[in-house]
Amino acid sequence: MSNGTPLIRKLVIVGVGLIGGSLALALRRAGAVSEIIGVGRSKVNLNKAIEAGAIDRVSSDLIDVAQDVDMIVLATPVNTINLYLHELSARPPKDVIITDVGSVKQDIMLTARQCLNEQYRNFVPGHPIAGRERPGIDAASPGLFENHSVVLTPDEGTDSRAIDLVRKMWLVTGASIILMDQQEHDAVLSLTSHLPHVLAYVMMNYLANDANAERCYQMTAGGFYDFTRTASSDPEMWKDISIMNRDNLMKDIRQFQVRLEDIAMMIQNSDDASLERLFQDARQARSLVMEKRNPGE
Amino acid sequence: MSNGTPLIRKLVIVGVGLIGGSLALALRRAGAVSEIIGVGRSKVNLNKAIEAGAIDRVSSDLIDVAQDVDMIVLATPVNTINLYLHELSARPPKDVIITDVGSVKQDIMLTARQCLNEQYRNFVPGHPIAGRERPGIDAASPGLFENHSVVLTPDEGTDSRAIDLVRKMWLVTGASIILMDQQEHDAVLSLTSHLPHVLAYVMMNYLANDANAERCYQMTAGGFYDFTRTASSDPEMWKDISIMNRDNLMKDIRQFQVRLEDIAMMIQNSDDASLERLFQDARQARSLVMEKRNPGE
Helix, strand or coil: CCCCCCCEEEEEEECCCHHHHHHHHHHHHCCCEEEEEEECCCHHHHHHHHHCCCCCEECCCHHHHHCCCCEEEECCCHHHHHHHHHHHCCCCCCCCEEEECCCCCHHHHHHHHHHHHHHHHHEECEEECCCCCCCCHHHCCCCCCCCCEEEECCCCCCCHHHHHHHHHHHHHCCCEEEECCHHHHHHHHHHHHHHHHHHHHHHHHHHHCCCCHHHHHHHCCHHHHHHCHHHHCCHHHHHHHHHHCHHHHHHHHHHHHHHHHHHHHHHHCCCHHHHHHHHHHHHHHHHHHHHHCCCCC | CCCCCCCEEEEEEECCCHHHHHHHHHHHHCCCEEEEEEECCCHHHHHHHHHCCCCCEECCCHHHHHCCCCEEEECCCHHHHHHHHHHHCCCCCCCCEEEECCCCCHHHHHHHHHHHHHHHHHEECEEECCCCCCCCHHHCCCCCCCCCEEEECCCCCCCHHHHHHHHHHHHHCCCEEEECCHHHHHHHHHHHHHHHHHHHHHHHHHHHCCCCHHHHHHHCCHHHHHHCHHHHCCHHHHHHHHHHCHHHHHHHHHHHHHHHHHHHHHHHCCCHHHHHHHHHHHHHHHHHHHHHCCCCC
């Protein structure tokens, strides 16, 4: 890769945090990009990204810098992705490939369609299934995406050349690509990610407000620690994800409530046969999660 | 310790799995015990425990071996602890200290009182707050309890010499001791351990039965993996814990349901201010869990 023409000449990364920074470092390591320009709200963070070697320079004007690059990656939290799409709507850059990393796809694609007009064909919605609770460029690593999946949910009219370049970019980081329908993506992510986040937040709130809270803090062990890990995620970002993916998430909460009530009845009635069967089925399912899990995590 | 008289002369460990095996290895490493006799259902496992140097010999007759030892540790799953207490009721050993490791204390103490008669004063209910999903002697380690808490919930009439020896035994393993009321223990453990286990089992069952299950398995990342870790726990053991601690667990499930409905309404109504505040409070509480967490985990 580094001997020939780089895959991407000029790349803009908007939001050089954990995801954007790790992407920059991975592309750089592979020699897959000539110049990376960082855009963001936090000058402190952008300067750190320069020091870390993730980006070459900074631009404070997305619209201006956007016109003369090959690709723009919107790597901010979901609500800010939408804000930047609105910013681009003033002058959607021509023939520039735009992609994002948001955990919700339908809402962002709707915004992109409205904001980018005919340039929407160059918008390739993406979502790397990787992350850590600790945010920011300090936590970024060029290996973050190795052995992880990146989902792309292009629309019917999305330009195939655009899809291909975004696909190649993620392959360079060591990720594998899953092409998926946007509805399916949002339904699946609601169940595998958004619902568990909500449940972990609720669990953590319940403990904090319990009369025995002090004792509870003292007695938490590894199980509780892992169960509530996602409750350390960024509240603003997760508030936005929850609301953006509301319909799927509400369906999942409702169905979770039904299942929780089922198990409550088994416990109430000391129905140990049903309870053990349900726990067994769950453990069996969890062993599939362990088998199919990305080895890199 | 190894230069003087050992803390315990003859020790019986009933159930030489993860907890019992780790205790044996820790006591042995410290030279705190002269002889450890293993009792259990699985001859294969007991032979492994001898090979691992955890126990010196095996006895198939608890009643018989129990009469001539200093201490008996019941280190099986909770329902089996009760079965062994019933076995001891035929001839409760005189002046032998008996302790257990069960995650539910009130039910076991009631059984012990009924089974041990006046020897109940030598029963010291215990619960090491440590564990792994992987059970058995193969997973045992002498360091399992280092920097972890062991809760003791003695009754009013429990012999202070008995409490003291059990306390010293656990201190040898590197654990710290928390003395607690049995009711408080069961209430706290319901919230910090039993409820999260039930929720993880429900989450795992929900995913397994979803129409998109195959896609979901493919898309689970680290957050889901950690959230459902406890769903890999032993179904039989957790069915018994759930039913034994039913009253506390039902209270916690009911209150969790109320809080989940609150958050569902916030999502439904796109009440982003309330949602963000709730997530913020939860993250704040989780940071306390991280601070107070046993460093060994």
